[in-house]
Amino acid sequence: MNEPRIQPVEAPYDPDIQAAFDRVMSGAPPLLLFRCVARNPRVLQRMMAGGLLDRGSISLRERELLILRSTARCGAEYEWGVHVAAFNAKAGFSQAQLADTCRLPVDAGLWEESELALLAMADALHEQADIDDDLWQRLRGYFSEEQLVECVMLAGFYHAVSFLVKGLRVALEDRAPRFPSAPESAGSRELGRGCS
Known part of the structure; x- marks a missing residue:
């Protein structure tokens, strides 16, 4: 795999970013993907809001x-x-x-x-x-x-x-x-x- 193009943000995280991580990760460390997207907090918030990992209509x-x-x-x-x-x-x-x-x-x-x-x-x-x-x-x-x-x-x-x-x-x-x-x-x- 090639070198990462965007370096993940490092802790301590901005409070809004930490809140987004906490909602999705349930106490686990945030994934590298989320830490990379956090370079643009607006996109991170939209990505988290648009996810489909909740209880849906399919199993x-x-x-x-x-x-x-x-x-x-x-x-x-x-x-x-x-x-x-x-x-x-x-x-x-x-x-x-x-x-x-x-x-x-x-x-x-x-x-x-x-x-x-x-x-x-x-x-x-x-x-x-x-x-x-x-x-x-x-x-x-x-x-x-x-x-x-x-x-x-x-x-x-x-x-x-x-x-x-x-x-x-x-x-x-x-x-x-x-x-x-x-x-x-x-x-x-x-x-x-x-x-x-």
Whole structure:
């Protein structure tokens, strides 16, 4: 990875910045991403206000699946790893499923049908910035309109976060896992390092 382009702010933090960190981090040290964005406190405040990590209309597992696939498709190892570290204990993905979020094509045998539809949605939005009518009808078989609005917004938001972490060259977090190193099957390819 290249050298970081923006150095993270260091403690002690401005009171407004500390308050933003406290709201999101629940007492844990702030992530490097947040400390880099804090170079522009207004953007940090807007980013924190626009997040979708609260209790939404879809399950935590569905949310994390969309985030992992979207960030993997963008090659945003930082964000992928942070989400695995922070949420996989509750999301419950197996190691094979985590690795599969970084592969094309996915192994359909690892996923429920509704999860395959979400993976296809993340791929379609990444590849075409659109969802064709057939996939939309497939998604409607599993998700309400309210949920679909959230799903599309999640994929878009995490594309933006991926652009941010890659564009700023945010250093990887020590406690976060890395992308898998090699595909498990000969017919698949790793997404990982670049936008695929």
